[in-house]
Amino acid sequence: MPMEIIGDNTTVTCLRPKGKVVYCRGEPHKYWLELQFVDENNHAVSGLNVRLEYHPLASAEEVAIAHSRGYDYNPTPPPNPPAGVTDSQGIVRFEDLYWVTVDVKVDGQPLADEMAKRPLGLRRNPNSQPVSNNYFKPETRDPEWRTDVQEEAEAAGHIHHYVTIGELCDQMPEIEGWTDKAPPKFHFPPGRSLKGTEVSREALDKRHVIEICPFRAWVLALNDTKDYDLANGYNLGIMADLVYCAEAENSTIDYFFRQQCQDLSCIPRFAEFPSYFHTLAVDVPFSERYRPPVYLNSGQGDNPEGDTRLFTVECGTHILVAWCGTASLLNALTDASFGPKRCLPELAGAGNIHGGFLEAYELAKQKFDPIFKAINTSLYEAQGTKKLFICGHSLGGSLALLYAAEMKASMPILYTYGMPRTFTRAAMPSLENISHYRHVNDNDTVPQVPIDADMDNLFYQKLGPLGSKLGFNWLAVSVAGLPVSLWQKDMELQLGIQLKKDPYWHHGNTVIFFQAQQCSMKLTGPNQKSLTDGQIYAPHYVAVKLFLVPSLNDECLKSTGEHQAAFIQCLNPASLEKAFPKNTNPALDGLATDPRSHSMAHRYLPYIHNQVLELANPELPMTRKEMREKFKEELDEASGRANQDELKRNREFLALQDMLPVALRRTQAEETGKNALSRFAASTEEDVEFSR
């Protein structure tokens, strides 16, 4: 060591002077600093231009105090060391540093570009959460939490920092399509951005591992496929529920897409009473993020024409349009049954459609022309690289189908939940190319209306002015016990007209959450004494709710090789066809319908949620699995004594349920999708499932 120590020299070196002044002659001791830049998967980030900036030697106040005491003190730090570039291991080493705290800064644009390409690590860091300032959405930090990179770095004796790019960038990078004045809050935390990451002078002579959060954003895992996809079914279901939230000020929808989808500390979640659902979200480069959502509300709440609500949002890979099922539309449904209208040529070409829906739909389309035009232009611009996903619950499903019919040229993917019949049978052929999955929760009332009755234009023209009045009578008569077909004959006689047969039909592939029952004759309990001697059998019912996607069997039949291995065995199409007739609902085990079964938040979503969770984490013990196991045992046990048709059907249904893993294979094919499922499984737990 060339340095000679004079004066106070109780210490051997002047490496770490602490509150003691050590006078050195010649060159003072110099320090080194090693910085290793990695992403969340501990992969090196090389080629970064890194600079250190010394802090001023004293704060302005300290200088002022020194001045007031008559000392002249210059706080200017020494010149900054020369910049360095990270090597293949992401390491850059600085030598000959002064004992002064430094800020680490990196060239902003190359850093942002590189970090946009890095996928997120599996586990999310709760401590990276932005400050919420919202009493109702408190922060959930966990000081004990350690990242994987951190565990490794600290075990090796290094110092660990977890930073977002804003805490390293020397200046704001260009963010494509960013229209807000303030930069994105998560990646550029207010107060800490563009200031660099601090390494205190006490922490010099060490290696620091700087873990950089990738410059990414969440988008919903939506897969471009004509086949049934469970990620689509779940995420679009959440969207069909989310659209109910907003009124004029779309704070909930806005919060979801603009805050939650940019907050990488946890997966985005739709949390507003009564819905609490974590989404299945994948991370994409920040430039592919969701743009601000557009919420459309045609206004007045009292007539169906003016009460249409929907939202649309766009990201790099898809455009989402979610339609709300409004109460006044449901109201119109009863009237609409009696006044069918011709289809618009651009919609379907033939067949009829409910008048009320068409008016509501057309008013919204015309009112919000600028947005619908923008969607069309955007789809055209992307030339097939952006997929249109459309969804809706209840009457929102009907509007969604109308919209899908109009958007046919872009081959949209439509998922509906508890949707009533909207088009008549004659319209079906022209709607054939629309990829539509229609979810029905067991005995939900709404998909059962209007009843498969025979109403057509001629009839309406004859009775036009009486339409709604007759409508009431029609229902009253039916309720009184006169079958519709008989009543129709009666009306035909009275009016002297012949009705055409063009009833309202369902559209799309059915996905049904089916409460299957098995009845068998069982011995009554040993303590139960009968009047006569001998054994007494009594009917015994067991039931379980199954997630049935009949189209998976079609897929199974068409598949070959490896793909077929994913299905264990296919079912006989003829017998399935009997259970799931096309364009109508399958016959249900229960007798009456139940309007509570129509609830998105309490019925549809918890059920799909649990199904996704079951497949995302097959190890997880779940009540629904136990129930199914019991049901299977019951079938085996009852095989001799039960109704053979019922038994066969239930076996087929169980086989269909077992085909479901195939509906997640697209999400599982990519690393980001696998991570999405793992994060989902780690964040949520089995929800309460109602049997109906």
Added chain:
Amino acid sequence: MNFPDKAKLIVTLPVLALLYGCGDTTDRSLSPPPDAKWVDVSFRVPDGVTLLPVEVLYRSEKCKTVRYNSSNEPHDIPGYNDFEQKYQQQGGSDIWQSRVAIEGGGICQWSLRSLRVSFRLSADNPLAKGKKVIDTNYIFDFGSYGLSDGYGTGRAKDASGDLNLKTDFFPVTVINKMFNETYVDMFGGDTDYEKWSRRYQLKNTQKIVIEPMLHSDKSTLLEGDKERGIGMVITYPDGSIEHVRKIKPDYDRLLSMK
């Protein structure tokens, strides 16, 4: 028809009846108090443009309307009073005016939340020939719970006092082969950016004067990029061409050509 279907009906009927029983009885008549504040909207109609009636939206905290969530649980929201009002031509000039009370009064104490000024290229304008004409809008908010998004105005920015707006508009045509449609609208900047937003949250405003400047001879054309198979080709009024992955022209560039 078999028994289960009848059973369905029996359950269905009362539910529908319960949900949607009564008609709407809200009193929507306005009677502004004598000291009510008013706002005057005046619009200078450029040649070849049609001014549509102003949309007026009042809400009432007193008379609520009911909304249902996806589980059919009701909740109250402020009542709606939404109508269109005609403008009055000022003499024989191209200036049209409309006057709206900010405090609408009446039994429901209606209060003005939004005004929407809407206009479009006239059907007989040669620019509109054979094209679907898209409306251009300004929205003025006087409180919360006003009109929704979706009118292409962008998000509201704060403004106070009287407003005098002179936006430069350029006709922009989009040929969309995917849907076999051609649209034309008046482009006044990308309203996603606050700078060009045409929506204002107003305070202490009594007069709004809008004098759009339509540069009819400076047309822009957007078409699909056939060469690249993705993106758009934008042909500017000066004949210059841009290949971009955007759906809106560069407004600053257009302004430099006016």
